[in-house]
Amino acid sequence: MATIYDVSELAGVSLATVSRVMNKNAQVSEKTKQKVLAAMESLGYRPSAIAKGLASKHTSSVGVLISELHGPFYGMMMSEVETELRNHDVHAIIAAGHSDAAKEEDAIEFLLSRRCDALILYVESVTDEYLVKLAKKGTPIVIIGRNIPKLAKNCISLNNELGGYLASKHVLENGHRKIAYISGPLWKDDAQERLAGHKRALAEYNVKFNEKLLFEGSYQEEGGVEGLTHLLAQRANFTALLCANDEMAAGAMTAARDLGLAMPQDLSVVGFDNVAYSRYVYPKLCTINYPIREMANMAAHWVLKYVYKHNAFDIQNIFEPTLVTRDSVSKFKR
Amino acid sequence: MATIYDVSELAGVSLATVSRVMNKNAQVSEKTKQKVLAAMESLGYRPSAIAKGLASKHTSSVGVLISELHGPFYGMMMSEVETELRNHDVHAIIAAGHSDAAKEEDAIEFLLSRRCDALILYVESVTDEYLVKLAKKGTPIVIIGRNIPKLAKNCISLNNELGGYLASKHVLENGHRKIAYISGPLWKDDAQERLAGHKRALAEYNVKFNEKLLFEGSYQEEGGVEGLTHLLAQRANFTALLCANDEMAAGAMTAARDLGLAMPQDLSVVGFDNVAYSRYVYPKLCTINYPIREMANMAAHWVLKYVYKHNAFDIQNIFEPTLVTRDSVSKFKR
DNA sequence: CTGTTAGCGCTTTCAA
DNA sequence: TTGAAAGCGCTAACAG
Numbered sequence: 001m002a003t004i005y006d007v008s009e010l011a012g013v014s015l016a017t018v019s020r021v022m023n024k025n026a027q028v029s030e031k032t033k034q035k036v037l038a039a040m041e042s043l044g045y046r047p048s049a050i051a052k053g054l055a056s057k058h059t060s061s062v063g064v065l066i067s068e069l070h071g072p073f074y075g076m077m078m079s080e081v082e083t084e085l086r087n088h089d090v091h092a093i094i095a096a097g098h099s100d101a102a103k104e105e106d107a108i109e110f111l112l113s114r115r116c117d118a119l120i121l122y123v124e125s126v127t128d129e130y131l132v133k134l135a136k137k138g139t140p141i142v143i144i145g146r147n148i149p150k151l152a153k154n155c156i157s158l159n160n161e162l163g164g165y166l167a168s169k170h171v172l173e174n175g176h177r178k179i180a181y182i183s184g185p186l187w188k189d190d191a192q193e194r195l196a197g198h199k200r201a202l203a204e205y206n207v208k209f210n211e212k213l214l215f216e217g218s219y220q221e222e223g224g225v226e227g228l229t230h231l232l233a234q235r236a237n238f239t240a241l242l243c244a245n246d247e248m249a250a251g252a253m254t255a256a257r258d259l260g261l262a263m264p265q266d267l268s269v270v271g272f273d274n275v276a277y278s279r280y281v282y283p284k285l286c287t288i289n290y291p292i293r294e295m296a297n298m299a300a301h302w303v304l305k306y307v308y309k310h311n312a313f314d315i316q317n318i319f320e321p322t323l324v325t326r327d328s329v330s331k332f333k334r
Numbered sequence: 335m336a337t338i339y340d341v342s343e344l345a346g347v348s349l350a351t352v353s354r355v356m357n358k359n360a361q362v363s364e365k366t367k368q369k370v371l372a373a374m375e376s377l378g379y380r381p382s383a384i385a386k387g388l389a390s391k392h393t394s395s396v397g398v399l400i401s402e403l404h405g406p407f408y409g410m411m412m413s414e415v416e417t418e419l420r421n422h423d424v425h426a427i428i429a430a431g432h433s434d435a436a437k438e439e440d441a442i443e444f445l446l447s448r449r450c451d452a453l454i455l456y457v458e459s460v461t462d463e464y465l466v467k468l469a470k471k472g473t474p475i476v477i478i479g480r481n482i483p484k485l486a487k488n489c490i491s492l493n494n495e496l497g498g499y500l501a502s503k504h505v506l507e508n509g510h511r512k513i514a515y516i517s518g519p520l521w522k523d524d525a526q527e528r529l530a531g532h533k534r535a536l537a538e539y540n541v542k543f544n545e546k547l548l549f550e551g552s553y554q555e556e557g558g559v560e561g562l563t564h565l566l567a568q569r570a571n572f573t574a575l576l577c578a579n580d581e582m583a584a585g586a587m588t589a590a591r592d593l594g595l596a597m598p599q600d601l602s603v604v605g606f607d608n609v610a611y612s613r614y615v616y617p618k619l620c621t622i623n624y625p626i627r628e629m630a631n632m633a634a635h636w637v638l639k640y641v642y643k644h645n646a647f648d649i650q651n652i653f654e655p656t657l658v659t660r661d662s663v664s665k666f667k668r
Numbered sequence: 669c670t671g672t673t674a675g676c677g678c679t680t681t682c683a684a
Numbered sequence: 685t686t687g688a689a690a691g692c693g694c695t696a697a698c699a700g
Binding site for chain 2: 001046047048049050051053054059068069070071072074075076078079082083086091092093094095096109110112113114115137138221250251253254257276277279280281282284
Binding site: 669670671672673674675676677678679680681682683684 | 685686687688689690691692693694695696697698699700
């Protein structure tokens with residue numbers, strides 16, 4: 001692989017000059033510039049990002065850490081970040097944290113060791129303190145999906161409680177009173193918050209929260225299947241089911257139908273996230289929109305603005321969820 | 335950020351010694367080793383992967399190029415590669431090619447500039463010749479989803495024609511004769527191959543291929559919606575619909591239901607890929623299994639074996655699709 | 669077992 | 685406008 005040295009030799013100029021034509025900024029006479037360009041071309045020269053990083057102390061790369069590389073939610077987030085960053089010639093180095101503290105820290109170590117200029121983190125297991133410490137270490141970080149008081153400026157988060165509330169309120173407004181709830185893993189903050197929102201709505205409508213109508217799911221399709229099966233076994237005759245995310249809603253709906261329930265007539269269902277395929281399940285899923293694209297885009301802009309000094313628009317730290325009404329909810333009858 | 339030099343100073347040993355304890359291999363006395371470790375600990379030392387890469391000529395990282403960062407198919411592939419690689423302490427640098435030749439080449443340039451030890455490529459637009467040339471440049475490459483004769487050893491591909499054939503044969507066996515087909519973008523090889531398989535099955539059953547029953551879709555949900563709408567407008571009374579991937583099948587099914595068609599009674603549908611959510615659409619989608627996980631895993635093993643010299647199992651270059659029967663197909667009646 | 673000494677390929681003053 | 689030279693943080697002979 002040709003080096004800058006080979007180029008300088010072929011072009012008959014110094015290293016420095018070659019470097020200058022690569023980094024557009026400096027003044028180089030048109031003539032020598034052409035010589036250098038020609039030399040690069042004929043050698044098939046490709047600058048080493050790695051050597052450049054060593055010498056210049058920045059890598060034009062930002063580390064992106066998400067829980068999983070698959071799944072509609074993370075996929076959208078990652079995709080948006082990558083696109084926005086790449087539009088500005090910075091590259092994303094992506095790693096998965098698998099919702100596990102050790103793996104998340106590991107991944108962060110990895111990204112740091114690659115000397116990323118900044119980190120965009122969607123982490124679930126690592127503590128707030130860890131992140132606060134990390135933020136002090138020098139590499140700028142922006143955190144998606146969490147709101148840490150001491151790091152408020154670095155957080156891009158959703159009002160999950162409101163989302164839970166909106167979902168719940170919607171079925172309550174439709175007359176339902178026996179409402180089952182499949183939450184996410186309750187050690188996750190967002191799962192707790194969504195559930196809290198649900199409880200607030202219930203309280204507002206004077207309906208008592210029933211432990212038997214709560215199932216702690218996994219945030220995956222299978223969790224929805226298990227949840228529905230379990231809840232039905234409680235024989236509590238619920239007419240509406242709230243799921244803490246769309247995947248579980250899809251699983252629950254499939255399971256419900258397998259057991260002979262018609263939706264939305266026998267059972268109204270609401271999801272959460274508004275992932276792409278939620279409109280392709282049957283019935284079309286009523287859900288809560290999680291503006292993850294906008295949030296991911298904001299995170300990318302945060303980095304562009306504060307790290308790469310592009311003049312981006314103002315940063316919005318907190319986003320609001322909204323209700324997306326579709327076919328899976330009907331009025332309570334009888 | 336502390337450097338190896340700081341560590342060596344604090345520990346009272348030379349650079350080389352510090353380097354030695356980092357790279358387990360060499361012999362270092364237990365005593366000095368502990369001193370070094372302690373120094374690292376107290377300095378919060380984190381070796382620079384970038385400097386290491388420059389000095390050692392390999393980066394313990396492999397570039398992974400896929401068309402999109404979102405979507406169930408790519409997500410699964412990326413996830414599997416990353417997991418397998420990380421299990422062996424090598425990291426994936428992921429980039430998106432967006433099914434566009436220029437962007438794909440760009441992304442490859444990027445990965446090469448980061449001096450990846452190898453490349454795992456899922457590319458759709460770049461030519462075979464380009465890849466053949468690339469393969470000669472030194473960086474080992476493995477190609478997923480294409481079978482290039484000159485690069486047969488580097489390819490991990492699916493027999494798409496067989497997949498199309500199996501899907502088609504299944505509905506033919508169920509008595510259907512008027513079969514509509516929503517293909518992928520026909521400039522993509524896999525779309526062509528799947529369609530070819532369909533035609534072969536038709537021929538085998540002596541049913542003539544009808545252009546009016548073919549719609550060229552986008553491989554996305556929306557393409558399925560458009561396809562179904564268009565096909566219905568042809569008034570050709572088809573009783574079965576083959577979709578070249580599950581996303582389009584999901585879109586088409588939703589559109590069909592919106593137009594009052596019951597499935598599978600009025601219309602049988604078959605997808606392709608067997609993505610995670612295909613079993614959660616209604617009716618559960620009959621599809622062709624694309625063993626993308628196994629293939630992704632194989633690609634990772636290829637790299638582990640040939641680049642990192644781990645002793646992995648034998649490499650399988652060609653994979654076979656299989657039929658997954660579910661509820662979306664029924665026997666043709668009347 | 670440990671230290672010395674060149675680099676790896678590039679950026680970046682400082683002079684010319 | 686251009687060149688010389690000193691690193692960036694690490695690895696890898698080669699000695700000792």
